[in-house]
Amino acid sequence: xxxxxxxxxxxxxxxxxxxxxxxxxxxxxxxxxxxxxxxxxxxxxxxxxxxxxxxxxxxxxxxxxxxxxxxxxxxxxxxxxxxxxxxxxxxxxxxxxxxxxxxxxxxxxxxxxxxxxxxxxxxxxxxxxxxxxxxxxxxxxxxxxxxxxxxxxxxxxxxxxxxxxxxxxxxxxxxxxxxxxxxxxxxxxxxxxxxxxxxxxxxxxxxxxxxxxxxxxxxxxxxxxxxxxxxxxxxxxxxxxxxxxxxxxxxxxxxxxxxxxxxxxxxxxxxxxxxxxxxxxxxxxxxxxxxxxxxxxxxxxxxxxxxxxxxx
Amino acid sequence: xxxxxxxxxxxxxxxxxxxxxxxxxxxxxxxxxxxxxxxxxxxxxxxxxxxxxxxxxxxxxxxxxxxxxxxxxxxxxxxxxxxxxxxxxxxxxxxxxxxxxxxxxxxxxxxxxxxxxxxxxxxxxxxxxxxxxxxxxxxxxxxxxxxxxxxxxxxxxxxxxxxxxxxxxxxxxx
Numbered sequence: 001x002x003x004x005x006x007x008x009x010x011x012x013x014x015x016x017x018x019x020x021x022x023x024x025x026x027x028x029x030x031x032x033x034x035x036x037x038x039x040x041x042x043x044x045x046x047x048x049x050x051x052x053x054x055x056x057x058x059x060x061x062x063x064x065x066x067x068x069x070x071x072x073x074x075x076x077x078x079x080x081x082x083x084x085x086x087x088x089x090x091x092x093x094x095x096x097x098x099x100x101x102x103x104x105x106x107x108x109x110x111x112x113x114x115x116x117x118x119x120x121x122x123x124x125x126x127x128x129x130x131x132x133x134x135x136x137x138x139x140x141x142x143x144x145x146x147x148x149x150x151x152x153x154x155x156x157x158x159x160x161x162x163x164x165x166x167x168x169x170x171x172x173x174x175x176x177x178x179x180x181x182x183x184x185x186x187x188x189x190x191x192x193x194x195x196x197x198x199x200x201x202x203x204x205x206x207x208x209x210x211x212x213x214x215x216x217x218x219x220x221x222x223x224x225x226x227x228x229x230x231x232x233x234x235x236x237x238x239x240x241x242x243x244x245x246x247x248x249x250x251x252x253x254x255x256x257x258x259x260x261x262x263x264x265x266x267x268x269x270x271x272x273x274x275x276x277x278x279x280x281x282x283x284x285x286x287x288x289x290x291x292x293x294x295x296x297x298x299x300x301x302x303x304x305x306x307x308x309x310x311x312x
Numbered sequence: 313x314x315x316x317x318x319x320x321x322x323x324x325x326x327x328x329x330x331x332x333x334x335x336x337x338x339x340x341x342x343x344x345x346x347x348x349x350x351x352x353x354x355x356x357x358x359x360x361x362x363x364x365x366x367x368x369x370x371x372x373x374x375x376x377x378x379x380x381x382x383x384x385x386x387x388x389x390x391x392x393x394x395x396x397x398x399x400x401x402x403x404x405x406x407x408x409x410x411x412x413x414x415x416x417x418x419x420x421x422x423x424x425x426x427x428x429x430x431x432x433x434x435x436x437x438x439x440x441x442x443x444x445x446x447x448x449x450x451x452x453x454x455x456x457x458x459x460x461x462x463x464x465x466x467x468x469x470x471x472x473x474x475x476x477x478x479x480x481x482x483x484x485x486x
Contacts (some may be wrong), residue, residue, distance in 0.1 A: 086387075093464060
């Protein structure tokens with residue numbers, strides 16, 4: 001704050017002494033434009049990026065959305081357009097994977113990690129890894145289960161890779177498409193504050209599948225209890241990421257529709273996990289896989305003749 | 313004759329990988345084609361109780377290798393790599409050589425018997441050749457990537473050679 005005294009001519013003191021006396025003073029060096037405000041802003045960004053975003057709220061997200069709008073201006077038939085979907089560094093991908101495995105209650109995955117920079121690298125390669133992990137783990141698990149039996153002859157079961165690929169890629173791309181279409185339709189009827197682009201939904205779904213990779217490896221253990229505990233655990237983790245992402249988008253809607261939407265998301269996620277477990281991994285004690293998979297209209301479908309009593 | 317010499321020189325380069333821009337500049341796809349066809353042929357004749365349970369067919373191996381190489385090349389270019397499309401295909405194809413050698417060794421070992429000892433030998437050979445392939449292709453390709461995305465480019469290469477190694481290791485004769 002300038003007083004009358006300050007306006008008098010003062011001896012130019014050493015810059016260091018001046019700064020020591022008043023550390024927060026704005027300093028300007030002749031050869032560079034004023035950069036201090038930006039430096040302070042970026043220094044805040046690095047350690048506490050997430051808190052900063054929450055505090056700044058709409059301000060920062062407006063800026064990033066503006067930048068995102070500028071970013072994707074290349075026409076869709078050029079290579080540069082697709083490069084904008086791969087504009088991520090290693091640490092960003094690792095951060096997003098970490099965010100999908102350790103969901104923080106109350107923090108939205110999309111706002112926190114994706115921040116208007118959805119990428120296709122994560123969803124594509126996580127799905128590819130998951131396909132091969134399930135196929136290889138299933139094959140290994142069947143080998144260990146049937147190892148002692150004299151009539152067993154090992155087969156690589158290569159066909160299952162293409163089946164796994166179809167199922168997982170269809171889940172990771174068609175369900176987001178359906179969900180996006182549904183949210184757009186509801187958005188036109190009800191004024192929602194939060195709306196996601198198609199790529200952000202694909203991103204969330206892709207990264208939420210990551211937890212199934214170590215789960216599939218652990219499914220090699222031929223114990224039914226262990227496998228079902230793993231299913232529940234991974235379903236809780238990735239399901240909570242999905243729920244926390246999509247609940248803000250539907251909570252302003254009709255209560256029943258909101259609950260039905262979130263319920264369907266979780267149910268389809270569970271269906272994928274249980275379906276993979278049933279199809280690729282033989283049951284440990286029996287020769288026929290015997291789980292009961294409930295369809296989401298409430299009826300129970302049996303897929304094989306179960307040895308254990310059926311659940312009604 | 314000159315082409316054969318060029319192909320042979322590249323084979324030697326792969327077995328003793330050191331960064332050489334000569335390999336990258338004069339790309340050719342003859343070597344990868346020969347390796348892919350011989351690997352696919354050697355993976356035939358696997359056991360199958362039914363058509364659905366056997367190992368990969370010739371066309372499947374072919375498609376996996378070429379489609380996989382194309383996808384990895386596209387991935388590295390989308391992430392901002394400076395290598396050209398065919399150069400990358402060339403390197404990835406040539407680096408299948410150690411795995412083809414592993415397949416040859418596995419088939420010879422399987423002629424002798426298919427018990428636990430033979431499995432352990434095959435496992436060691438395949439793992440060693442898988443490491444060699446991945447390291448050779450990474451040595452050639454990693455430099456053309458922006459430095460903070462190297463891991464993003466190396467991981468799909470690792471996955472690609474892992475899948476090929478798995479196909480080799482799980483080959484069981486009739």
